[in-house]
Amino acid sequence: MSKSKENGDDGKKGIRSAAALLFGLTICQTPHIAFSSGKFTISRFKIPQHCLGLYINRMIITFKLWTFVGVMAMTTYDIFCGKIMGEINSTLMFSVLATYLMMLLTYYTGGNQGHLTLYFWVITTMSLIMGLIFITAVKVMSDNISFLIVSFPLAGIWVSLYHLLFLFIWRYFRLQNTHYWLVFWQLVIAVSMAGLTLMLWFVGYGFSIQESGQHATAGSGEGSNSDIFTALKQAWHPILMSGIGYGMQNLVYPSIAPYKLAGSDGHGIYLTTLFTGSVPPLTLLCLSKIGKGPDVKWSENQIWHGCSLCVIVEILCAALFICGLHYPDWKISQAITGNTCLLWILTILYDFCVQVANAVGSNGAPVQGKKRNSTMSTVNSSCYSFTQIIFSSIGDGYMRTYQKHENDRENWPTKHCGNLRAFWFWTWNATKVSLSEFKTALTTDLRGAIQTKKEYLFIVYSDDTDNSSNPPKTKNPTVMKIVHDI
Incomplete structure (x- = not known):
């Protein structure tokens, strides 16, 4: 019985390696969508180009903060409890797919200016999920950790090649609205990758892992009473x-x-x-x-x-x-x-x-x-x-x-x-x-936060009355200064 189980493990070894590699590529789409595609995204949400730095900075701070919160929360749980990590990971895998779908719909809808703040909060949610699922995934696939590490730089190469190829094709055929469709199809690819990762993960790893902290079929032999210190x-x-x-x-x-x-x-x-x-x-x-x-x-x-x-x-x-x-x-x-x-x-x-x-x-x-x-x-x-x-x-x-x-x-x-x-x-x-x-x-109005500035509107009234015989005492009575906060 155990021998047939080991043979089954060997048969799934390639699938698990592919799942680990594709998993890394999938979760790494979040920072690349938020940062690397930032100069294209602001065109869709009608943000001025001079606000690009502020937009990307907001995304970087939010992504790193909430990813860290997710990592620390799940690490604490793993150290002091560590049970049902497989079930948690499987639930989070569905959450990744659902959140990418929400990100795509948020980007696509919203009219001319779009739902910028909602898009920001979807990325914030995905950042938290990314921190949580990274720890659970590492726990499950510790035998294939090298494939996960390889996927990080490969994700950057993939996004760079995608941007270069898309811009070349779009400009070659002289198509319109390049920046909008570049990010749209990048999100479509992210959704597709999340779906494929989900299928490979369940074929290779199943739904749960043993209480010892290792997948039921991984067979790495980690003891359940290992001393953390x-x-x-x-x-x-x-x-x-x-x-x-x-x-x-x-x-x-x-x-x-x-x-x-x-x-x-x-x-x-x-x-x-x-x-x-x-x-x-x-x-x-x-x-x-x-x-x-x-x-x-x-x-x-x-x-x-x-x-x-x-x-x-x-x-x-x-x-x-x-x-x-x-x-x-x-x-x-x-x-x-x-x-x-x-x-x-x-x-x-x-x-x-x-x-x-x-x-x-x-x-x-x-x-x-x-x-x-x-x-x-x-x-x-x-x-x-x-x-x-x-x-x-x-x-x-x-x-x-x-x-x-x-x-x-x-x-x-x-x-x-x-x-x-x-x-x-x-x-x-x-x-x-x-x-x-x-x-x-955290903000409830991202557009206002990155575009806030004070402008002065001067309304000039013409006065055709002849006051030459009785000049006004004020220096310029025809100008009214109105401060309008945008």
Whole structure:
């Protein structure tokens, strides 16, 4: 009986791998719809182009905040309870499909200006679901975690190719309303991918998992009484590697490098990193298939500890990028800003190290004990989700603070400060600004929030009465100033 069960498991192995890969591609459509397609979405909702930055910033803050809330909520449940994770995951899989359908309908309906705030709240809901389902899925498919990691950079490549191909075809045939239909068909594809993922998931994994935390047919042999603190003690290094390495991804990328430093050439560098970023996870996937990957005990394979050097390289690259902004007269700064090829190399190296740290740490975290412990995968995910929101928020706050002073070098705020005091100034102000931005994560009027401004309407009345013999005492009685808030 058990032998036939094992044969059934082997028959579903390919389906489970495909389900894990497609699952990652599906959930990653949410941030790409919210951010990467932002410049197209604002055309549909009739938002002025100069408000693009505010729109994308709102989406980024909301997505990261509510994804983190979902990750932490489900991680806490997994650690202290962990029962019926399969049933929860299956319910959330239906929720993903339903929410993508709602997103499509919200985008399509609403007349000329559309339901912008409702669209924002649907993305907010999807962000929360994404955080919840990511943890449950990692718990179920810990044996195929490498396929999930590969799917993240592949999603970026797929979206980039889709945008380029769609724009080329649409312009070649001179079709109208390009931006509207680009996002519409991207949402249709997301709905289709969610439906296909749902079918593959139920064929490969079924509906539930055992109370031990592993799928009933996964057969990884994880014990039900594994000690969480013992497991953390054994897996602290890969978790720390992912937490710092992957968490720092958006500290300077892509806002400073490449966009701020490269200007108009930044988009080309960014597209390049989407392709080069897929090399580390794909390489490690191949190594795992031949038994040479990081999903082994590192105490017996010390080489994987050496991947911590990628985090050091990442920090050095970030320091160079920041120096390029703060000290434009330095030779290294002039080399970075004046040589696009050097900035190209450094940016690719930075993102490459990010992907290595994430892939190695995530693959190694659940296998450092005597048996595979899928709880360590959920702990790892919550750890780098927390550091991501911290580092990305500080990075956003830093850029906003920098932009206030970049055009006034004569009155540079830390001109007469020592290194420690200058570091404290930028860190404190970046943190203060980033905390204030979290207040914008929820709104009942997104259009008003990003387009609010005060305009002055002057109504001029002509007076044909001859007052030459008795001039008015006021300077200009024909002008009435009306302040109209939009």
